Amino acid sequence: MKWIHLAAAAATALALSACETATPYQPLGTGSTSGGYSDHQIEANRFTVSFSGNSVTSRETVERYLLYRAAELTLNLGYDWFEAADRHTDQQTQVYSDPWVYGAGWGGGYWGPRWRLYRHGYWGYWDPWMGQPFDVETVTRYTASAEIVMGRGPKPAGDRRAFDAHQVIEHLGPSIQRPSA
Secondary structure (H helix, E strand, O other): OOHHHHHHHHHHHHHHHHHHHOOOOOOOOOOOOOOOOEEEEOOOEEEEEEEOOOOOOHHHHHHHHHHHHHHHHHOOOOOOEEEEEEEEEEEEEEEEEEEOOOOEEEEEEOOOOOEEEEEEEEEEEOOOOOOOEEEEEEEEEEEEEEEEEEOOOOOOOOOEEEHHHHHHHHHHHHHHOOOOO
């Protein structure tokens, strides 16, 4: 009977984890998932651009969406290329623990403390000699940001930080996941 409850709990956890999806390419603060892009004008042709992902959005995706947003913004404002004057990716990692222990007492037939617990639909016991009574989950979120300077005409030759906005849109566009309607 205990195995049936354990299997049901595992299936429920799997179903709930499948509900969360990676942050799509969207403005920050919209849609059903957390994260998205934002940009702020500093000067006429200088902006800060950022993209924040949720806990299931990879670092690669966050950095790709940042470049795509910079290119999109560049073209929308009538420029042809942009230079990433300052670009970095921040990683925020948090560790959560969920205790199993819901009651305490002296175990039947054992010398020493023993706790009775209820978790995921079944009752069990824990004592200090059994090991860790917690589920530990590590959650990592990435935010990529850049300060960009935009220009018109061909991009500066030999500048490794300069990007042709037309080519960025062309090459990255097919990999951009937009929110579902």
